[in-house]
Amino acid sequence: MEKQKKTQHTNLMICAGTGCVSCGSFGVRDALIEEIEKQDLSDDVLVATTGCNGFCAAGPLLVSYPDGVFYQKLQVEDVPFFVEEYLLKGRVVKKHLFVRPEDKEAIPAINDIGFFSNQLLVTLRNRGLVDPEIIDDYIARDGYMAAEKALNEMTSEDIIREVTAAGIRGRGGGGFPTGLKWKFCADASGDQKYILCNADEGDPGAFMDRSILEADPHAVLEGMIIGAKAIGAHQGYIYVRAEYPLAIERLETAIAQAEEYGLLGDDILGSGFDLKIELYHGAGAFVCGEETALMLSIQGQRGMPRPRPPFPAHKGLWDLPTVLNNVETWANIPQIIFRGSEWFNSLGTEKSTGTKVFALTGCVNNIGLIEVPMGVSLRSIVYDVGGGIPGKRRKLKAVQVGGPSGGCIPESLIDTPVDFESIVKTGAIVGSGGMVVMDDTSCMVDVAKFFLEFTVEESCGKCTPCREGTQQMLHILDRITLGKGRPEDIDTLLKLSAMIKSASLCGLGQTAPNPVETTIKYFRAEYEAHIFEKRCPAKKCKALLKFEVVPELCKKCGLCFKACPSNAITWVKKTVAVIDVDKCTQCMNCYAVCKFDSII
């Protein structure tokens, strides 16, 4: 007879979000389990996998409870030493602790690390605490209690009233009030209605929805159950892109577990309410994130937007009333019902309630997934959560918010609060939550070109302003970065932007010029330098680079001479280096190695 099953007193939570999995976290998990068995510690230590912890750049990650010690960059070969030191001898393993960049101090406790302590988790409340593949873990954190409340104690009107009072606005980019959307659909006539989840996250550099699905799939399902009851739908679809295999796998597991427990299917929790949820795999077209295109895609047609009205709340999937919300919105719903709209209202600002998840990336020390209350300043996100800009000589230049539909917010507006209204005022949008921090080595024309290349590629081609207009804008940007810009180019870009914004059929086209417009608005001088002086101030546009040495600053050290791969630099001891422009291949090596900024 096996001895009585004890609750293990130490839990090692290994991050198994896509980021850490690709750094090898499954291998580390298996090695840990093996080593723990070898040391006869299986009764003491539980190894669990969790969804994305957020600190993606330092994976594979492990958090140990109850001590709350955060370990990073753990590899399979580190495991035997780790188990011996930490689990057998009870000593914190310094090698894998987070080191604060400013003073090189190693910080063991997860709650002392600025990246974590400056966040407020609502949508991601279960990340790192539950195993997304174990439904009981979710239930233990009050999971499905909100669904129970909504199904057995609340009417459709009650639910809509609560969600409206919470003031939550769509987290997918549009920012439309969720309660209002539900009300339109609930009021629409017809017995057959649909509830959809938009998991077709496509902004470059954004991975909020993927992480939520991977970390807490049941929260999305529970949100959809509540929404289904509110509008009276009995069939739901989650439109998830096929490029998210781990999210799909966890969703499939979650749906199967929920069905087994009777939390999906017929007569959920004895309430008499039925709901079936199916997955639909998207093939990765960016435009299918647009609601009408998404619905056509589920119907088996080519994903292209159609003019609205009629709005999906009246004529959506198969021309029947439909509510579509984004993953993050759905994940918020159970909390609103369980804890009440008043609690939700207490978070964020008056017009933008709650929290928002952002994918923080670019030139920032702590790269990863973060959740902060609406209304915190960009500065706080970049410096308190993000840990500032790496490199002593680098300065913050701009933050790109909202992906290809968003814009660049310059350093001078870094104190802008991050909420729907304030961000729109700058010309960007909150969007789905991509946030790219850029330092002074980023060329704004080049950045605008990057995002526009993306929209040109992804434009579905149905309406002319988007299909042709963005193409023309890209031609002009190309020309500018090649040093062939014309004096009228900035005006032409702005004229085209205005036209595309007003005449495009869907959100893709209506927002596509935002990156160009905001960079012109805040960095016009940089465009002008490209066009009139044929110069790229950030030294990014290769065709415009001509390096020379400033004799007064040159310390005659010869580093540039040694770094040059094409023998374009002449230097002998105690003389100023000289660059032969004809031989120079603009590789930037000399520029990067010069310690005295004497190469310009």
Added chain:
Amino acid sequence: MAKLKIEDLRRIKESKKGTLNLREGVYRAKVTVHMGTCGIAAGARTIMNTLMTAIGENKTDDVILTSSGCAGLCSQEPMMTVEVKDLSPVKYVYLDEEKTKKIFREHVIGGKPVAEYALSMGSETTY
């Protein structure tokens, strides 16, 4: 598996409470068994097992159990430190199974330190 009702949700939640409390850092008492080489040699493993069994038998879900390194008093091992919320931490020395059970019953659960097995109240100042 039969379909769940609200009672079942509550039951599942209860059964997982111990594990989740530990992850969320919600606890009333924390017991640290000193498991350096000296502690293990003196029998800290038995002390740890005794505590785990006691926690299991009592269905205690608000006590967390953790191990740490040598406390510096190798000659008096096995040792453990008991920290009950709002009380000073107490270090116990020369432990065995029986003493551990008594300390668990009276101090960890009952909130009354067992003076006869205690070394001292309080912990060293740490930086």
